[in-house]
Amino acid sequence: MSVxxxxxxxxxxxxxxxxKDFASDQDVRWCPxxxxxxILKQVQNLMPExxxxxxxxxxxxxxxxxxxFPYYMDTFGxxxxxxxxxxxxTGLKVTxxxxxxxxxxxxxxxxxxxxxxxxxxxxxxVDINILLFNNEIYGLTxxxxxxxxxxxxxxxSTPMGSLDHPFNPAALAIGADAGFFAxxxxxxxxxxxxxxxxxxxxxxxxxxxxxxxxxxxxxxxxEVYTDKQRRSETALYLEHGKPLVFGNDSDKGIxxxxxxxEVVKLGDEFSESDLWVHDEKDHFKxxxxxxxxxxxxxxxxxxxxxxxxxxxxxxxxxxxxxLQVEAAVxxxxxxxxxxxxxxxxxxxxR
Amino acid sequence: xxxxxQEKEDVTIRFAGDSGDGMQLTGSQFTNTTALAGNxxxxxxxxxxxxxxxxxxxxxxxxxQIHFGSKxxxxxxxxxxxxxxxxxxxxxxxxxxxxxxxxxxxxxxxxGKRDLNLAKYGPEDNPLDQVQTSGFGLIRLDVTKLTRASLxxxxxxxxxxxxxxxxxxxxxxxxxxxxxxxxxxxxxEKKFSKKPEIASANVTALKAGYAYGGATELFSERYSVxxxxxxxxxxxxxxxxxxxxxxxxxxxxxxxxxxFLGTYPITPASDIxxxxxxxxxxxxxxxxxxxxxxxxxSAIGAAFGGSLGVTSSSGPGIALKTxxxxxxxMLELPLVIINVQRAGPSTGMPTKTEQSDLLQAVYGRAGESxxxxxxxxxxxxxFEMIFEASRIALEHMIPVMFLxxxxxxxxxEPWKFPKAEDLKEIKVSFAEPREAxxxxxxxxxxxxxxVRKWAVPGTKGLEHRIGGLEKEDKTGNISYDPDNHHKMxxxxxxxxxxxxxxxxxxxxxEGPESGKILVVGWGSTFGSIKAAVHELNRSGLSAAxxxxxxxxxxxxxxxxVFSRFEVILVxxxxxxxxxxxxxxxxxxxxxxxxxxxxxxxxSVSSLCDAIERASKx
Numbered sequence: 001m002s003v004x005x006x007x008x009x010x011x012x013x014x015x016x017x018x019x020k021d022f023a024s025d026q027d028v029r030w031c032p033x034x035x036x037x038x039i040l041k042q043v044q045n046l047m048p049e050x051x052x053x054x055x056x057x058x059x060x061x062x063x064x065x066x067x068x069f070p071y072y073m074d075t076f077g078x079x080x081x082x083x084x085x086x087x088x089x090t091g092l093k094v095t096x097x098x099x100x101x102x103x104x105x106x107x108x109x110x111x112x113x114x115x116x117x118x119x120x121x122x123x124x125x126v127d128i129n130i131l132l133f134n135n136e137i138y139g140l141t142x143x144x145x146x147x148x149x150x151x152x153x154x155x156x157s158t159p160m161g162s163l164d165h166p167f168n169p170a171a172l173a174i175g176a177d178a179g180f181f182a183x184x185x186x187x188x189x190x191x192x193x194x195x196x197x198x199x200x201x202x203x204x205x206x207x208x209x210x211x212x213x214x215x216x217x218x219x220x221x222x223e224v225y226t227d228k229q230r231r232s233e234t235a236l237y238l239e240h241g242k243p244l245v246f247g248n249d250s251d252k253g254i255x256x257x258x259x260x261x262e263v264v265k266l267g268d269e270f271s272e273s274d275l276w277v278h279d280e281k282d283h284f285k286x287x288x289x290x291x292x293x294x295x296x297x298x299x300x301x302x303x304x305x306x307x308x309x310x311x312x313x314x315x316x317x318x319x320x321x322x323l324q325v326e327a328a329v330x331x332x333x334x335x336x337x338x339x340x341x342x343x344x345x346x347x348x349x350r
Numbered sequence: 351x352x353x354x355x356q357e358k359e360d361v362t363i364r365f366a367g368d369s370g371d372g373m374q375l376t377g378s379q380f381t382n383t384t385a386l387a388g389n390x391x392x393x394x395x396x397x398x399x400x401x402x403x404x405x406x407x408x409x410x411x412x413x414x415q416i417h418f419g420s421k422x423x424x425x426x427x428x429x430x431x432x433x434x435x436x437x438x439x440x441x442x443x444x445x446x447x448x449x450x451x452x453x454x455x456x457x458x459x460x461x462g463k464r465d466l467n468l469a470k471y472g473p474e475d476n477p478l479d480q481v482q483t484s485g486f487g488l489i490r491l492d493v494t495k496l497t498r499a500s501l502x503x504x505x506x507x508x509x510x511x512x513x514x515x516x517x518x519x520x521x522x523x524x525x526x527x528x529x530x531x532x533x534x535x536x537x538x539e540k541k542f543s544k545k546p547e548i549a550s551a552n553v554t555a556l557k558a559g560y561a562y563g564g565a566t567e568l569f570s571e572r573y574s575v576x577x578x579x580x581x582x583x584x585x586x587x588x589x590x591x592x593x594x595x596x597x598x599x600x601x602x603x604x605x606x607x608x609x610f611l612g613t614y615p616i617t618p619a620s621d622i623x624x625x626x627x628x629x630x631x632x633x634x635x636x637x638x639x640x641x642x643x644x645x646x647x648s649a650i651g652a653a654f655g656g657s658l659g660v661t662s663s664s665g666p667g668i669a670l671k672t673x674x675x676x677x678x679x680m681l682e683l684p685l686v687i688i689n690v691q692r693a694g695p696s697t698g699m700p701t702k703t704e705q706s707d708l709l710q711a712v713y714g715r716a717g718e719s720x721x722x723x724x725x726x727x728x729x730x731x732x733f734e735m736i737f738e739a740s741r742i743a744l745e746h747m748i749p750v751m752f753l754x755x756x757x758x759x760x761x762x763e764p765w766k767f768p769k770a771e772d773l774k775e776i777k778v779s780f781a782e783p784r785e786a787x788x789x790x791x792x793x794x795x796x797x798x799x800x801v802r803k804w805a806v807p808g809t810k811g812l813e814h815r816i817g818g819l820e821k822e823d824k825t826g827n828i829s830y831d832p833d834n835h836h837k838m839x840x841x842x843x844x845x846x847x848x849x850x851x852x853x854x855x856x857x858x859x860e861g862p863e864s865g866k867i868l869v870v871g872w873g874s875t876f877g878s879i880k881a882a883v884h885e886l887n888r889s890g891l892s893a894a895x896x897x898x899x900x901x902x903x904x905x906x907x908x909x910x911v912f913s914r915f916e917v918i919l920v921x922x923x924x925x926x927x928x929x930x931x932x933x934x935x936x937x938x939x940x941x942x943x944x945x946x947x948x949x950x951x952x953s954v955s956s957l958c959d960a961i962e963r964a965s966k967x
Contacts, residue, residue, distance in 0.1 A: 335633070
């Protein structure tokens with residue numbers, strides 16, 4: 001993990017900005033109780049901590065409830081068209097690498113209509129941060145199933161239950177060779193803030209999936225991970241270098257039996273030293289973690305991981321594009337328009 | 351025996367052979383040499399649709415036509431005087447282009463039994479004998495044998511020797527047209543500078559072909575085409591796609607903005623990507639996106655960031671981009687959209703030309719989405735019109751569609767190129783940085799042309815949001831107010847229409863300023879119409895030609911040009927698209943169409959007939 005500059009914005013003799021300085025003058029128009037409010041608040045709180053001048057921050061969104069997000073941020077912002085935000089962000093970042101570019105997207109926007117742009121951004125590794133608000137439903141179009149909706153889900157467009165097998169965003173990201181994937185949820189704002197800070201710190205395309213509750217069309221979709229009674233049994237918080245422990249009183253852990261993860265009870269037979277130790281740099285283990293995708297409404301399933309699955313940097317696309325430009329100038333000199341106009345062969349008519 | 355040299359005013363040669371025979375190289379070398387000899391010229395390659403069609407078949411034939419003369423040349427020629435064929439399939443595919451009494455120069459050993467079979471000639475056919483009895487002149491050359499003989503001592507493997515066949519043929523043609531070998535020798539030596547033995551073999555074959563022309567008694571005459579009366583100056587040869595690339599580089603320099611091309615490969619537009627990707631030291635970045643939509647949206651992202659955004663495609667790709675183009679229109683960001691049109695609809699005929707995306711360009715988006723449309727008239731004009739497209743996009747903060755087509759994109763002509771210092775500056779207007787206690791920033795505040803200022807990220811105090819939702823006048827905030835939407839729709843249309851105050855007036859290209867008949871063209875039909883009108887005027891029929899290069903908006907004086915003629919003829923390589931725009935905007939005039947949708951340019955003779963018929967209306 002690279003450590004970025006620790007200077008905060010507002011340090012040039014100016015008072016440090018606060019979260020509210022990043023709120024625009026527009027009225028926020030999500031449904032009362034929508035998980036988006038928490039995410040907005042945490043993003044606004046995070047901004048002053050980034051060490052990036054306010055005018056160098058841009059939020060790009062597609063279409064959907066989540067994609068209204070840029071209107072509420074007092075930064076540069078674009079509310080674009082459905083699914084295309086990663087491509088717009090790519091053009092912006094390649095030409096303006098000094099900007100901090102954030103993509104705000106939803107499960108329909110990024111995994112259905114914009115699926116192509118998401119996977120290509122991940123493999124190219126453009127240095128952008130993608131916050132994917134996953135509510136497993138189409139909200140803005142009023143309640144159709146989404147590409148992350150569970151099989152069998154009854155929605156407006158699936159009265160007899162959805163036949164679609166859902167995407168697993170973590171496995172998709174790892175499959176697309178993402179350098180960074182993390183998961184957080186709206187109902188755990190402190191953890192969300194930490195994970196979004198990590199998303200920003202990662203140089204390269206960083207995908208942060210945020211479980212977000214749609215109070216109107218899919219209320220309680222993630223309750224199994226947020227409910228006080230059950231969450232310790234279903235949610236597994238990942239920490240780099242720490243064993244995978246969860247459960248009431250931290251009494252359970254994940255052990256690797258060869259390549260197969262299994263839940264073990266800590267006590268007489270197994271201790272923490274037998275457990276899988278989380279390693280954010282291990283691609284294979286990240287893939288295994290991405291397969292922790294069982295329906296936790298049932299008992300005795302692998303818990304759902306939250307936190308940073310994978311964080312390994314490789315050269316970013318925007319950086320390499322600009323290195324090629326520098327190399328071309330170094331090799332051939334600044335372009336001479338008259339030479340280009342004349343080309344290699346000319347003749348004179350008198 | 352001394353051979354008579356005959357003077358010709360103009361000549362058209364068509365080179366045809368298998369894809370692997372090097373006909374494009376042969377044609378382009380003949381072109382360069384001809385240009386250096388001072389002729390005016392126009393060329394057109396004719397590629398097979400498949401990359402590697404089966405060898406020896408008609409589908410695999412690649413052609414290159416050049417029309418050159420001591421007079422002004424506007425088209426690659428309707429038909430050819432000389433047809434060079436490397437095999438039977440090439441003859442079969444191209445005999446229809448040869449004028450009555452024209453000469454065929456045939457590589458005889460491309461006419462073996464197997465070649466005839468592959469070209470689907472019948473077992474009884476002997477096409478070479480047959481063409482001779484049809485009144486064509488025939489020169490038989492045993493190119494393979496002669497090339498091999500000339501390179502007997504080269505020590506090269508037979509495969510490399512046979513690859514010099516096209517140079518032998520070129521040598522023969524150079525002799526026939528009394529051309530200098532040196533430009534091609536220089537080219538070959540440069541091209542194969544790392545393989546001197548290959549360079550030397552090619553030069554030997556070229557010289558052997560030239561000597562063979564003189565030593566044999568195959569030819570009863572040679573030809574000479576004197577230099578043309580061309581405006582003095584320094585010239586180069588250029589294709590439309592090359593000119594577009596250079597024009598974009600010029601616009602980059604003259605605007606002081608970086609250029610970002612987001613694109614996805616498609617025939618016949620890909621050469622623009624190839625060309626720009628080599629110009630990284632000209633403040634140009636190119637991005638081969640995952641699809642057409644990412645191509646245009648990445649360009650919009652770059653435009654948001656302060657670069658000139660460019661995307662290039664052809665009709666089917668433009669269709670995929672339309673939602674994003676409307677977004678750019680709504681955001682009011684500078685975007686140049688290049689459409690190198692091809693024959694449609696759907697996949698259509700990708701390597702063939704057509705002008706059938708005009709209505710798509712002008713109207714093909716959801717909602718009221720006015721944008722500017724310009725169309726180059728010739729290969730060299732692609733330079734000026736892409737520069738103009740960039741200027742309009744940057745100075746008026748609007749997407750501009752540039753409608754080239756496969757014909758001028760690949761066709762070439764001599765170009766008296768400008769000096770960088772003589773190109774006009776493109777003036778970009780930015781919003782200035784603000785302090786916290788300054789008045790609120792209004793991203794959609796407009797000047798007298800209705801143009802907003804470019805507010806680029808990184809500029810202090812300009813934080814603002816833009817989007818595809820309808821916006822309130824001035825503030826840019828989301829608005830569903832009915833009257834505001836009406837007002838904004840009219841503002842965006844008026845802003846586009848105001849561009850008419852910043853473009854040149856419509857001119858008459860050829861013929862009288864007023865009179866009986868006016869031929870109105872747009873795009874790549876320029877050369878054919880100009881040649882036809884010129885020819886008719888020479889033969890006593892008075893006709894005029896005007897060519898519309900600015901289509902949306904039209905030049906302000908267009909109606910006054912129309913009003914000076916009795917009959918207006920609108921020839922188009924589509925089923926009547928410009929004519930619809932004209933009938934809509936100028937209902938006071940009657941427009942007559944002339945439409946051919948064959949995938950190839952108008953022949954001058956068919957246009958002459960159409961104009962003559964129209965003159966009797």
